[in-house]
Amino acid sequence: MRSIGEVARASGLSVSALRFYDGAGVLVPAEVDPATGYRRYGDDQLRAARLIAGLRRVGLPVAEIAAAVRELDEPSAVRRRLDAHRRRLEDGLADAKRELLRIHSLLDLQEKLMTRITLPAAALAPTLDAVRFAAGGDPALPMLQCVLLDVTDGAVTLVATDRFRMAVATAAAEVEGPPIRSVLPLGFVDELRPLLTGGRAVLDLAPGRVRAEPAAIEAKPLELEYPDHRRLLDALPAPSTRVTVDTAALRSSLASAPVATREHEGTAYEVAVLAFDPSGGVRPVPEADWSDTHLAVNREFLLQALDAGAAGQLVLELDGPIKPLAVRVPGDDSRFSILMPVRA
Numbered sequence: 001m002r003s004i005g006e007v008a009r010a011s012g013l014s015v016s017a018l019r020f021y022d023g024a025g026v027l028v029p030a031e032v033d034p035a036t037g038y039r040r041y042g043d044d045q046l047r048a049a050r051l052i053a054g055l056r057r058v059g060l061p062v063a064e065i066a067a068a069v070r071e072l073d074e075p076s077a078v079r080r081r082l083d084a085h086r087r088r089l090e091d092g093l094a095d096a097k098r099e100l101l102r103i104h105s106l107l108d109l110q111e112k113l114m115t116r117i118t119l120p121a122a123a124l125a126p127t128l129d130a131v132r133f134a135a136g137g138d139p140a141l142p143m144l145q146c147v148l149l150d151v152t153d154g155a156v157t158l159v160a161t162d163r164f165r166m167a168v169a170t171a172a173a174e175v176e177g178p179p180i181r182s183v184l185p186l187g188f189v190d191e192l193r194p195l196l197t198g199g200r201a202v203l204d205l206a207p208g209r210v211r212a213e214p215a216a217i218e219a220k221p222l223e224l225e226y227p228d229h230r231r232l233l234d235a236l237p238a239p240s241t242r243v244t245v246d247t248a249a250l251r252s253s254l255a256s257a258p259v260a261t262r263e264h265e266g267t268a269y270e271v272a273v274l275a276f277d278p279s280g281g282v283r284p285v286p287e288a289d290w291s292d293t294h295l296a297v298n299r300e301f302l303l304q305a306l307d308a309g310a311a312g313q314l315v316l317e318l319d320g321p322i323k324p325l326a327v328r329v330p331g332d333d334s335r336f337s338i339l340m341p342v343r344a
Contacts (some may be wrong), residue, residue, distance in 0.1 A: 133167065
């Protein structure tokens with residue numbers, strides 16, 4: 001028989017640990033002196049004590065240690081228990097690594113005055129689609145070949161304009177860091193969009209850099225003063241007419257209607273002339289019927305705005321033939337576009 005001190009030295013367990021495992025019923029001494037209370041262990045219990053010491057060091061719960069001691073004569077059962085614990089440790093380590101990376105990122109944000117935006121890729125993708133069509137394409141106006149990313153607390157707003165139209169879309173997001181406005185080059189936007197296929201998207205924004213994860217692409221934001229879309233929108237009058245249209249039906253009528261043409265800076269473009277019925281309908285009309293009650297817009301721009309709305313029904317808002325036409329999704333103020341009218 002061995003004393004508790006001998007077992008402690010031979011197994012690597014402290015005396016207090018042996019007393020704890022005795023009280024927990026995991027390793028009960030072979031005998032206890034009724035007069036002195038001294039614990040004595042058999043030689044076969046030393047093997048169990050060494051097993052307990054090892055399992056304790058790798059963090060196995062007490063209940064699992066007790067089960068392993070009972071299975072000591074069945075090594076395969078103990079091995080299965082060890083494998084299961086190893087998998088738990090590996091999963092926990094992976095979670096810890098991710099959390100440490102997140103903490104490092106937060107420290108980076110604090111040190112570098114960065115702003116991090118996190119939102120589902122499924123939310124960022126349609127937000128990009130809702131504005132990309134309105135970005136400028138004129139090489140003479142490179143300052144409009146971009147998309148504005150306007151980040152406030154809890155939301156990210158994207159804006160694009162080519163002077164003749166403007167598209168605005170907002171999505172809810174987790175925002176860590178100060179508000180920021182970043183002008184994204186179209187090359188970055190077009191590279192990012194196909195990568196938004198699932199999971200969560202993360203954008204890290206700094207004055208001289210924007211980086212997207214998990215796509216791991218980055219770009220330098222454009223250093224320019226982008227038009228203040230809020231001031232422009234606030235200056236628009238309240239619409240006097242709102243018409244709900246069937247998107248597919250309007251597209252079909254635009255495709256079959258006679259087309260008028262105009263020219264701007266040597267480039268011809270097609271015009272759609274729209275009549276708004278008092279009953280709430282809207283229909284294209286021939287150029288010959290054009291009057292002060294009709295609204296004319298760039299036909300291609302209107303078709304693109306209908307596609308960007310991505311809804312079975314859209315609301316057209318206007319305030320006369322010389323004011324902008326707004327295209328909105330019913331009941332959704334987070335996405336809309338505005339088209340400037342074409343004059344007769």
